[in-house]
Amino acid sequence: xxxxxxxxxxxxxxxxxxxxxxxxxxxxxxxxxxxxxxxxxxxxxxxxxxxxxxxxxxxxxxxxxxxxxxxxxxxxxxxxxxxxxxxxxxxxxxxxxxxxxxxxxxxxxxxxxxxxxxxxxxxxxxxxxxxxxxxxxxxxxxxxxxxxxxxxxxxxxxxxxxxxxxxxxxxxxxxxxxxxxxxxxxxxxxxxxxxxxxxxxxxxxxxxxxxxxxxxxxxxxxxxxxxxxxxxxxxxxxxxxxxxxxxxxxxxxxxxxxxxxxxxxxxxxxxxxxxxxxxxxxxxxxxxxxxxxxxxxxxxxxxxxxxxxxxxxxxx
Amino acid sequence: xxxxxxxxxxxxxxxxxxxxxxxxxxxxxxxxxxxxxxxxxxxxxxxxxxxxxxxxxxxxxxxxxxxxxxxxxxxxxxxxxxxxxxxxxxxxxxxxxxxxxxxxxxxxxxxxxxxxxxxxxxxxxxxxxxxxxxxxxxxxxxxxxxxxxxxxxxxxxxxxxxxxxxxxxxxxxxxxxxxxxxxxxxxxxxxxxxxxxxxxxxxxxxxxxxxxxxxxxxxxxxxxxxxxxxxxxxxxxxxxxxxxxxxxxxxxxxxxxxxxxxxxxxxxxxxxxxxxxxxxxxxxxxxxxxxxxxxxxxxxxxxxxxxxxxxxxxxxxxxxxxxxxxxxxxxxxxxxxxxxxxxxxx
Amino acid sequence: xxxxxxxxxxxxxxxxxxxxxxxxxxxxxxxxxxxxxxxxxxxxxxxxxxxxxxxxxxxxxxxxxxxxxxxxxxxxxxxxxxxxxxxxxxxxxxxxxxxxxxxxxxxxxxxxxxxxxxxxxxxxxxxxxxxxxxxxxxxxxxxxxxxxxxxxxxxxxxxxxxxxxxxxxxxxxxxxxxxxxxxxxxxxxxxxxxxxxxxxxxxxxxxxxxxxxxxxxxxxxxxxxxxxxxxxxxxxxxxxxxxxxxxxxxxxxxxxxxxxxxxxxxxxxxxxxxxxxxxx
Numbered sequence: 057x058x059x060x061x062x063x064x065x066x067x068x069x070x071x072x073x074x075x076x077x078x079x080x081x082x083x084x085x086x087x088x089x090x091x092x093x094x095x096x097x098x099x100x101x102x103x104x105x106x107x108x109x110x111x112x113x114x115x116x117x118x119x120x121x122x123x124x125x126x127x128x129x130x131x132x133x134x135x136x137x138x139x140x141x142x143x144x145x146x147x148x149x150x151x152x153x154x155x156x157x158x159x160x161x162x163x164x165x166x167x168x169x170x171x172x173x174x175x176x177x178x179x180x181x182x183x184x185x186x187x188x189x190x191x192x193x194x195x196x197x198x199x200x201x202x203x204x205x206x207x208x209x210x211x212x213x214x215x216x217x218x219x220x221x222x223x224x225x226x227x228x229x230x231x232x233x234x235x236x237x238x239x240x241x242x243x244x245x246x247x248x249x250x251x252x253x254x255x256x257x258x259x260x261x262x263x264x265x266x267x268x269x270x271x272x273x274x275x276x277x278x279x280x281x282x283x284x285x286x287x288x289x290x291x292x293x294x295x296x297x298x299x300x301x302x303x304x305x306x307x308x309x310x311x312x313x314x315x316x317x318x319x320x321x322x323x324x325x326x327x328x329x330x331x332x333x334x335x336x337x338x339x340x341x342x343x344x345x346x347x348x349x350x351x352x353x354x355x356x357x358x359x360x361x362x363x364x365x366x367x368x369x370x371x372x
Numbered sequence: 373x374x375x376x377x378x379x380x381x382x383x384x385x386x387x388x389x390x391x392x393x394x395x396x397x398x399x400x401x402x403x404x405x406x407x408x409x410x411x412x413x414x415x416x417x418x419x420x421x422x423x424x425x426x427x428x429x430x431x432x433x434x435x436x437x438x439x440x441x442x443x444x445x446x447x448x449x450x451x452x453x454x455x456x457x458x459x460x461x462x463x464x465x466x467x468x469x470x471x472x473x474x475x476x477x478x479x480x481x482x483x484x485x486x487x488x489x490x491x492x493x494x495x496x497x498x499x500x501x502x503x504x505x506x507x508x509x510x511x512x513x514x515x516x517x518x519x520x521x522x523x524x525x526x527x528x529x530x531x532x533x534x535x536x537x538x539x540x541x542x543x544x545x546x547x548x549x550x551x552x553x554x555x556x557x558x559x560x561x562x563x564x565x566x567x568x569x570x571x572x573x574x575x576x577x578x579x580x581x582x583x584x585x586x587x588x589x590x591x592x593x594x595x596x597x598x599x600x601x602x603x604x605x606x607x608x609x610x611x612x613x614x615x616x617x618x619x620x621x622x623x624x625x626x627x628x629x630x631x632x633x634x635x636x637x638x639x640x641x642x643x644x645x646x647x648x649x650x651x652x653x654x655x656x657x658x659x660x661x662x663x664x665x666x667x668x669x670x671x672x673x674x675x676x677x678x679x680x681x682x683x684x685x686x687x688x689x690x691x692x693x694x695x696x697x698x699x700x701x702x703x704x705x706x707x708x709x710x711x712x713x714x715x716x717x718x
Numbered sequence: 719x720x721x722x723x724x725x726x727x728x729x730x731x732x733x734x735x736x737x738x739x740x741x742x743x744x745x746x747x748x749x750x751x752x753x754x755x756x757x758x759x760x761x762x763x764x765x766x767x768x769x770x771x772x773x774x775x776x777x778x779x780x781x782x783x784x785x786x787x788x789x790x791x792x793x794x795x796x797x798x799x800x801x802x803x804x805x806x807x808x809x810x811x812x813x814x815x816x817x818x819x820x821x822x823x824x825x826x827x828x829x830x831x832x833x834x835x836x837x838x839x840x841x842x843x844x845x846x847x848x849x850x851x852x853x854x855x856x857x858x859x860x861x862x863x864x865x866x867x868x869x870x871x872x873x874x875x876x877x878x879x880x881x882x883x884x885x886x887x888x889x890x891x892x893x894x895x896x897x898x899x900x901x902x903x904x905x906x907x908x909x910x911x912x913x914x915x916x917x918x919x920x921x922x923x924x925x926x927x928x929x930x931x932x933x934x935x936x937x938x939x940x941x942x943x944x945x946x947x948x949x950x951x952x953x954x955x956x957x958x959x960x961x962x963x964x965x966x967x968x969x970x971x972x973x974x975x976x977x978x979x980x981x982x983x984x985x986x987x988x989x990x991x992x993x994x995x996x997x998x
Contacts, residue, residue: 086704093704094611114702167404179513267615271702283652292631292644293436323702325617327404439723442771452771452812453727489722489966596975600995627970630963632774639772653971656961657797662998680976
């Protein structure tokens with residue numbers, strides 16, 4: 057996906073020079089391998105900061121909330137779906153945005169790569185087509201990108217943007233034959249005790265840094281429920297009940313909204329499989345309501361519509 | 373001071389033997405990361421690691437600590453009276469702590485232990501801890517301890533320093549606490565000159581491996597208000613998602629919150645780590661917030677570490693160069709770059 | 719080791735509702751262990767943490783003067799968790815006080831000088847402490863003229879009404895009480911905002927120090943008035959408010975630059991503040 061960089065720069069230059077946007081939001085190459093940085097540029101002479109490879113893991117939609125200017129933004133499949141969600145939830149206006157669509161083949165799971173090189177320190181990563189090479193002090197190894205994708209990318213069925221003003225390249229082939237909910241089904245099979253144990257164990261390392269919440273484009277509430285003090289809903293110590301309350305409630309707030317962009321899991325500093333909290337809800341949304349978040353501007357979000365054909369009795 | 377040599381195999385046995393005297397914490401491989409854990413039969417110490425993902429600060433300064441307890445039961449004679457909780461300050465030893473992390477405790481010390489006020493919990497746990505450091509033969513690319521007053525074999529804040537000589541550990545006592553530790557660490561033999569020279573050679577070589585140089589020399593001379601108004605803060609802060617990773621992983625971040633928690637009529641007053649990245653940190657009861665914006669909070673973190681601390685304590689910067697924030701910031705905000713911006717900008 | 723976080727147990731001795739909206743109440747506390755009163759030796763301008771088991775702590779300026787023995791008082795606005803709980807407590811209830819904390823008004827510097835006290839709203843508490851302290855027969859000779867400008871939204875919102883009336887009668891203190899507005903035809907004092915009344919009444923900065931406490935908006939507009947009269951920034955003294963927890967400079971949240979409001983403040987001169995980042 058390296059060849060996208062030049063095209064993104066060209067597009068950004070044109071947009072800024074022509075005054076079509078006030079600012080352009082994209083990624084910049086990071087100061088450490090596999091960690092690109094979101095960047096905002098407001099001048100055409102800064103476009104060389106812009107960069108794209110398979111390490112653009114933070115969701116740029118985060119940086120749109122509350123902006124009032126005209127913004128150019130790069131968006132791959134999941135990011136574009138979050139932009140749709142942001143628009144339908146009135147966090148940004150469609151006509152403020154110029155969306156530069158990026159057909160995406162997935163992002164590299166930096167932790168998986170670390171594992172593959174036995175936690176030796178990676179000093180450099182180079183991407184070429186479908187492969188990448190990592191170098192360290194006394195090693196150099198080459199891998200296929202598709203074998204080291206983030207887990208959400210492995211099961212992604214919307215690699216191409218669902219909304220854009222311009223595409224940086226022709227669409228990539230979508231993955232059709234994936235079982236997106238294999239892991240959820242495994243958990244569904246468990247009895248309640250096992251499920252509780254699974255999730256309890258999942259969060260036992262949580263340090264309540266809230267990186268998952270803050271990396272999530274859906275978590276834009278001015279005051280998160282964990283930060284409310286009048287009344288205080290959740291304790292602030294690292295008591296496991298409070299921690300579990302945080303994760304479960306946050307997941308429920310994402311029901312019918314999550315695009316499985318994987319940012320939460322990617323940023324977690326202690327490796328909690330946070331997507332397991334949200335994915336079951338995505339599955340339910342899909343199975344019960346044929347709903348996938350952020351596919352169209354024409355429909356209200358799942359949980360703010362009433363339909364007479366709702367399958368539940370209580371709502372009729 | 374005592375210098376001893378232990379074969380690595382022997383060292384593992386020595387640690388088990390020390391369990392009668394100390395609660396021993398060792399680096400243990402746990403999934404993708406290393407973490408300090410209390411040594412017991414189920415744990416295998418692994419000294420082949422760069423550094424632990426989380427800093428060992430929690431062993432002296434736990435993320436959540438009960439400060440006091442009380443009862444609201446009106447029938448109790450001491451209803452509503454806040455009382456000290458019983459604490460266990462029996463000796464503990466952190467074995468394999470990296471020199472940057474030991475240095476970090478020295479950096480933090482003046483906050484919790486100063487002429488005006490002494491924090492009883494931090495001080496007592498600090499004093500009951502023996503810091504047995506492991507020098508870094510092979511520092512990481514994000515390490516910059518040599519720029520901030522430390523080094524891969526720095527002895528700052530350590531009681532014992534271990535040199536990994538391949539098949540053996542050279543253990544050097546640095547303080548009385550360290551002497552006691554090595555006295556109890558039965559076995560090993562007196563280190564000969566060859567081993568001592570090998571250790572010194574390692575230390576000199578390791579320092580040279582750290583190529584990154586972060587400049588902090590001009591920070592002290594800067595005017596606080598000018599640095600505060602520097603033009604780069606908006607750019608620096610843009611990518612930040614305001615999570616607590618940097619502050620919680622940092623061995624020198626010490627900010628905390630105090631909360632009362634109740635179960636029935638029994639309650640505890642608890643202190644928890646807090647983060648200047650969170651808006652709630654400074655929110656007034658009136659609703660006013662002096663640091664309501666992200667850029668203000670990001671600026672606070674770096675100004676605190678690289679300017680306010682420098683001015684207040686005259687003890688260098690509030691950073692031990694461990695590089696955790698550099699490696700783990702999801703938005704790649706790199707303190708090394710920001711320090712350079714601050715050191716240059718007038 | 720003395721535990722600086724451990725509150726002294728106290729009993730609520732008396733509760734006075736100060737304002738017509740009932741949101742401000744004065745609490746008089748008596749120490750359960752009489753020796754604690756000596757340990758709680760304070761100077762006007764300092765604050766303490768009011769500590770309620772199960773709720774937490776709230777930093778409040780000390781409203782009593784060290785010259786008033788046997789108890790310590792605080793006037794508390796009902797705002798958050800702790801202060802709301804406190805307002806629901808009754809005389810005889812037991813809680814805690816932790817302090818005294820912070821610095822105090824520059825009493826040594828004020829000796830032999832004219833003292834101008836300017837207060838607005840419920841920030842008058844440590845100013846009350848200061849006035850009582852200065853008017854004490856042992857202390858009064860240490861200070862020259864004492865002038866006070868004190869304002870509230872309306873007469874019903876003034877604190878310490880009985881004492882204000884008493885001070886009005888004295889000739890060793892010049893009182894300028896004011897309200898933003900009132901429909902009371904019998905109101906016999908000033909009407910106008912604190913900065914306006916300050917401009918009218920405080921006409922000289924000669925050998926004078928001004929202490930200003932009030933809401934940010936009042937401070938903002940009073941400051942230029944004082945500077946116009948000739949007060950240099952070194953002789954304009956302000957007391958700041960911040961979110962606090964530990965009160966002893968450790969928990970890290972109340973800093974302005976490298977100063978902690980809880981430990982290095984809350985009292986700062988305007989000259990000091992001008993050299994600090996404007997982040998409060």
